[in-house]
Amino acid sequence: MYQYDTIDQTFVQQRVAQFRDQVSRRLAGELAEDEFKPLRLLNGLYLQLHAYMLRVAIPYGVLSARQLRALAHVARRYDRGYGHFTTRQNIQFNWIKLAEAPDALADLAAVGIHGIQTSGNTIRNVTTDELAGVAPDEIEDPRPWCELIRQWSTLHPEFSFLPRKFKIAVTGSPHDRAAVRVHDIGLRMHRNPAGEVGFEVLVGGGLGRTPLIGKTIKPFLPKRDLLSYLEAVLRTYNLAGRRDNIYKARIKILVHDIGADAMAERVEAEWAQLRDGALVVADADIARLAAAFAPAPYAPRSPRSEAVEHARLTDAAFGRWLKRNVFAHKVAGYAAVKLSLKPIDGPPGDATADQMDAVADLAERYGFGEIRVSHEQNLVLPDVALDDLPALWRALDALGLATPNIGLVSDIIACPGLDYCGLATARSIPVAQHLTRRFEDIARAHDIGKLHINISGCINACGHHHVGHIGLLGVDKNGAEHYQITLGGRADEHAALGKLLGPAVPYDGVVDAVERIVETYVRLRQDGEIFVDTVKRVGPTPFKEAVYVAA
Amino acid sequence: MSLLKDGALAQDPWVAVADDAPLPEDGAPIVSLARWQRDRAALRARNGALGVRLPNAAPVAAIADDLDRLTLVALEFPKFNDGRAFSQARQLRERYRYTGELRATGQVLRDQLLFMTRCGFDAFEVAKGDPVSAWANALTDFTVFYQPTGDGRPTAAALRRAGG
Numbered sequence: 157m158y159q160y161d162t163i164d165q166t167f168v169q170q171r172v173a174q175f176r177d178q179v180s181r182r183l184a185g186e187l188a189e190d191e192f193k194p195l196r197l198l199n200g201l202y203l204q205l206h207a208y209m210l211r212v213a214i215p216y217g218v219l220s221a222r223q224l225r226a227l228a229h230v231a232r233r234y235d236r237g238y239g240h241f242t243t244r245q246n247i248q249f250n251w252i253k254l255a256e257a258p259d260a261l262a263d264l265a266a267v268g269i270h271g272i273q274t275s276g277n278t279i280r281n282v283t284t285d286e287l288a289g290v291a292p293d294e295i296e297d298p299r300p301w302c303e304l305i306r307q308w309s310t311l312h313p314e315f316s317f318l319p320r321k322f323k324i325a326v327t328g329s330p331h332d333r334a335a336v337r338v339h340d341i342g343l344r345m346h347r348n349p350a351g352e353v354g355f356e357v358l359v360g361g362g363l364g365r366t367p368l369i370g371k372t373i374k375p376f377l378p379k380r381d382l383l384s385y386l387e388a389v390l391r392t393y394n395l396a397g398r399r400d401n402i403y404k405a406r407i408k409i410l411v412h413d414i415g416a417d418a419m420a421e422r423v424e425a426e427w428a429q430l431r432d433g434a435l436v437v438a439d440a441d442i443a444r445l446a447a448a449f450a451p452a453p454y455a456p457r458s459p460r461s462e463a464v465e466h467a468r469l470t471d472a473a474f475g476r477w478l479k480r481n482v483f484a485h486k487v488a489g490y491a492a493v494k495l496s497l498k499p500i501d502g503p504p505g506d507a508t509a510d511q512m513d514a515v516a517d518l519a520e521r522y523g524f525g526e527i528r529v530s531h532e533q534n535l536v537l538p539d540v541a542l543d544d545l546p547a548l549w550r551a552l553d554a555l556g557l558a559t560p561n562i563g564l565v566s567d568i569i570a571c572p573g574l575d576y577c578g579l580a581t582a583r584s585i586p587v588a589q590h591l592t593r594r595f596e597d598i599a600r601a602h603d604i605g606k607l608h609i610n611i612s613g614c615i616n617a618c619g620h621h622h623v624g625h626i627g628l629l630g631v632d633k634n635g636a637e638h639y640q641i642t643l644g645g646r647a648d649e650h651a652a653l654g655k656l657l658g659p660a661v662p663y664d665g666v667v668d669a670v671e672r673i674v675e676t677y678v679r680l681r682q683d684g685e686i687f688v689d690t691v692k693r694v695g696p697t698p699f700k701e702a703v704y705v706a707a
Numbered sequence: 708m709s710l711l712k713d714g715a716l717a718q719d720p721w722v723a724v725a726d727d728a729p730l731p732e733d734g735a736p737i738v739s740l741a742r743w744q745r746d747r748a749a750l751r752a753r754n755g756a757l758g759v760r761l762p763n764a765a766p767v768a769a770i771a772d773d774l775d776r777l778t779l780v781a782l783e784f785p786k787f788n789d790g791r792a793f794s795q796a797r798q799l800r801e802r803y804r805y806t807g808e809l810r811a812t813g814q815v816l817r818d819q820l821l822f823m824t825r826c827g828f829d830a831f832e833v834a835k836g837d838p839v840s841a842w843a844n845a846l847t848d849f850t851v852f853y854q855p856t857g858d859g860r861p862t863a864a865a866l867r868r869a870g871g
């Protein structure tokens with residue numbers, strides 16, 4: 157994986173020094189809160205309901221064991237012993253003291269991580285497939301390109317005061333695990349008829365108040381042109397994006413208002429001025445980054461493991477975990493393992509400092525010291541030898557990280573909601589906890605099969621409810637928490653927005669409503685059909701009846 | 708307002724002239740884009756320095772043909788977080804090769820000074836208050852830059868190439 161060199165290290169330490177000065181000016185009363193706010197936000201420090209929240213970027217979801225231990229240290233030393241992994245491959249600490257924030261960031265800087273641009277109207281942490289570099293279906297590893305984008309976007313002098321935040325996601329596989337169609341810019345690596353690999357560029361996707369699927373404005377962008385084209389898109393947006401209304405300021409509104417064709421033309425005109433300039437990606441530059449992500453020193457191994465076969469046949473629990481949490485690897489004899497941060501009754505995405513330390517140890521023991529964070533708020537050990545799976549499973553089970561529910565009904569994506577967030581109108585985490593209890597029976601969850609539930613505590617949609625197979629959106633109805641239900645959303649290469657089922661249901665009724673929806677699916681499904689396909693085939697009526705008539 | 712230039716407070720020789728006010732006999736006037744477009748021929752024929760204030764919603768192309776005649780272009784930051792003028796500045800410097808004074812006006816914060824400088828601004832109308840040393844220090848917070856802009860600072864990528 158990419159390691160900071162002395163240039164990166166110098167930079168991030170200078171950033172900490174700058175922020176330390178800003179915090180001391182704030183604490184000394186030289187800066188008013190309204191002047192300090194944009195500065196702290198540019199370092200990921202939010203003021204939430206109860207305390208400051210520090211959001212730390214995990215670039216494209218890749219961590220070294222050493223970095224994960226540093227996150228554990230911050231959780232322990234500056235927070236209450238845990239952290240929360242987010243849908244943007246970041247981690248949030250919810251109980252940070254302002255005076256200590258510079259120290260926390262200094263400790264993180266020592267291992268090459270930071271909170272730069274995890275907030276504010278800037279280019280945010282670039283995200284990608286959590287199986288990048290190991291997925292068998294991959295056309296090309298997107299991580300070197302993500303690192304290139306990370307560097308280009310870091311304290312970009314022109315794009316640090318955009319109309320609104322800006323999110324870029326990249327996938328290198330045909331099966332899109334990075335949700336590129338619902339990002340401000342989505343980049344899909346693919347091969348053109350001449351056999352060259354380049355990027356399809358989509359713009360204007362996004363969720364929030366106005367959910368939209370991104371539009372393709374460049375079907376094939378040669379790799380050398382990636383940065384100049386991104387700069388042209390960002391400049392077009394910076395100049396033309398709306399600034400009169402925060403809810404109309406994302407690039408998706410601009411693209412929607414002028415149309416994808418006009419957007420493509422404007423970007424093309426700007427790009428014509430930039431494409432042969434200083435941003436051309438030099439072969440040497442990308443080769444240097446690609447070398448940082450060179451394949452690990454895998455050992456030759458048999459594609460079949462007797463140890464796994466034996467454990468699978470003798471232990472049903474291991475078998476369930478193997479089926480749901482272990483993923484194919486492009487190197488024979490290896491697998492990628494997802495660590496569920498969705499235990500029954502737990503807040504989705506939370507990990508304790510002790511769990512983080514233990515996972516760092518496991519990453520070194522059963523891999524090459526690397527950990528991934530998925531946008532589904534789980535962790536991944538990307539390079540596990542098949543023969544090690546039984547031992548790893550026992551270790552994860554002891555840590556509470558082996559719930560065999562990846563992609564199942566209890567693998568819920570949820571925002572922090574009203575328990576932490578100043579914007580929320582309803583709770584998210586307790587709804588998720590109630591749902592995991594309702595579907596606690598793991599055999600039943602396996603029978604239900606692949607089903608993504610997404611919960612957002614307000615219209616800003618941080619829980620991505622629009623693209624949940626079942627989406628729950630918390631709303632306030634006469635002072636009481638209610639939840640709108642959408643069905644049929646998905647974030648993959650068949651991205652679609654869920655459709656509203658009917659009136660919002662009250663907090664006390666939402667778990668029952670979801671269960672009736674799931675039971676209706678089980679009744680109606682045909683062979684091998686997953687939930688979202690049944691919804692597509694039969695339409696909303698039977699689900700409406702189940703929720704609103706039967707009740 | 709104070710004028711910050713070349714790292715020091717400077718006397719401002721420029722005078723903003725309202726659209727309906729007569730131009731001063733001598734001295735350096737800054738006129739609005741609207742007035743520039745209205746009186747363009749007369750203004751171009753005038754002797755001496757000329758400046759135009761370009762609204763941040765106007766395309767830079769509106770003055771592109773006049774940059775040979777202009778000695779100052781003022782760009783606007785109506786609020787510190789309205790960042791359109793960063794793009795206008797880079798277009799003026801890097802596309803149109805404008806070499807005159809490029810002035811940042813409006814809400815200009817010292818924590819933005821380095822960004823502005825990197826985009827091509829070389830003069831800043833700043834609120835009174837901060838000591839000049841604080842503004843000077845804001846330019847030295849960083850020695851590492853990841854993006855090539857027209858300011859000539861070497862990028863991280865260039866340093867790596869040079870270092871082998």
